[in-house]
Amino acid sequence: MQRHFVIVGILVIVMAVLIYIGLDSVGLMPVQASTQASDIDWMWNLEVIAMSFLFALIVVPLVYSLIVFRRREGDTTDAEHMEGNTKLEITWTILPLFVVMAFAYLGAVNLAETRRVDPEAMVVNVTGLQWSWTFEYPPVNGLTVVSDELHLPVGKQVLLRMTSNDVIHSFWVPEFRVKQDLVPGRITELRITPTLEGNYKVRCAELCGTAHYSMEKPVIVSSQADFDAWMTEQLALAEEASQTPEGRGEALVAASGCVACHSTNGSPGIGPTWLNLFGRQEALTDGSVVTADEAYIHESIRAPQAKIVAGFENQLMPAYDFTDEQIADIIAYIKTLK
Numbered sequence: 001m002q003r004h005f006v007i008v009g010i011l012v013i014v015m016a017v018l019i020y021i022g023l024d025s026v027g028l029m030p031v032q033a034s035t036q037a038s039d040i041d042w043m044w045n046l047e048v049i050a051m052s053f054l055f056a057l058i059v060v061p062l063v064y065s066l067i068v069f070r071r072r073e074g075d076t077t078d079a080e081h082m083e084g085n086t087k088l089e090i091t092w093t094i095l096p097l098f099v100v101m102a103f104a105y106l107g108a109v110n111l112a113e114t115r116r117v118d119p120e121a122m123v124v125n126v127t128g129l130q131w132s133w134t135f136e137y138p139p140v141n142g143l144t145v146v147s148d149e150l151h152l153p154v155g156k157q158v159l160l161r162m163t164s165n166d167v168i169h170s171f172w173v174p175e176f177r178v179k180q181d182l183v184p185g186r187i188t189e190l191r192i193t194p195t196l197e198g199n200y201k202v203r204c205a206e207l208c209g210t211a212h213y214s215m216e217k218p219v220i221v222s223s224q225a226d227f228d229a230w231m232t233e234q235l236a237l238a239e240e241a242s243q244t245p246e247g248r249g250e251a252l253v254a255a256s257g258c259v260a261c262h263s264t265n266g267s268p269g270i271g272p273t274w275l276n277l278f279g280r281q282e283a284l285t286d287g288s289v290v291t292a293d294e295a296y297i298h299e300s301i302r303a304p305q306a307k308i309v310a311g312f313e314n315q316l317m318p319a320y321d322f323t324d325e326q327i328a329d330i331i332a333y334i335k336t337l338k
C-alpha cells in the first residue's frame, strides 16, 4: 500500500513538471508589450502551474490504478467495499477552498496593479464604430489630431477614454493583454503602459455585426522622439487641411469613420465606393435612377434611408447630424475622388 502511494506521488510530481514545461514552451501568449502584460502573465503562469499539478493529480492515479489494479485472468472475486472516508472528504473540501481564496486574493491584487494610475498619463479618446476605430489625441494650440491609427510613445502610460457610436465593441491588443468594452452612451477607461516598441493591431473582441472580423487598426509603439515627430507631422496636416473645404471634409470623414464602409479607391465595401461618385448615375432599389449631385449626397448623409442604392442594404448606414457647412465640405472632398 505504502509503496503505491510513494510511486504515485513521484509520478504526479514528474508528470506535473513535464506538463508545465510543455505548456510553457508552446508559447501560448504573444510577446509582452506592456507593464500590464507582465502582471497578467505572472498570474497566468501561476494558474498554469496549478493546472499542471491538478491535471497530474487526477490523471496519474487514474491511469496507475487502471494498469496496476486491473482484473487478472481467472480472478472472479468482488472488489473491496467502501463506506466513504470522512477525513478525506473534509481535506478535499477545505484545501481547495483555501487555494481558490488565495487565487481570488492574488487576482484582485493583480487587477488593481494593472489599473494603477499614473497622473502623467496621456489621454486618448477612442471611438469604436461599425467597423472601425478612431483615436483623438489631446489638442495642441486648438488643433486636434484624429487618426485611425493608435500611436503611443514607449514607457508612458496612456489612458484610453472610450465610447461607441453604435453597438458594443471591445478594445483588444493581445500584446498588451488587457481588454475593455466600449459601450454606447458611456465612457469606459483602459490604462496601458507600452514597454516594447513595435507594430501591433487593435481588434474588436465583441461580435458587433457583419464586418466585425475586419474591425482592425494599427497600433504603433515608438520612441518618444518618433512619436513627437509623428504628432508634429499630423498637426501640420491638420492645420493645412483646415484651410480648404475638401481638407476639412476629408478630416471630418476620417473622424466619423465613414471609410469603414466606403472605399475611396473603387474597391467594394459595405457601402458604395466614393470613387467617381459625384455626377454618377446611381440605380436605386426602387428601379429609378438618380444623378449623384449635391442635393442627393446631402440627403444620403442626412437621411440615408430615403434612397437606397441598388445592390446595397437599407438600414446599414446611420444618419449623420452634420451642419450644412460640414456636408458641403464632405461633398467638396468627394468631388476630388476621381
Ligand SMILES: [Cu+2]
Binding pocket: 128, 129, 131, 168, 169, 170, 204, 205, 206, 207, 208, 212, 215
Ligand atoms: Cu466591434
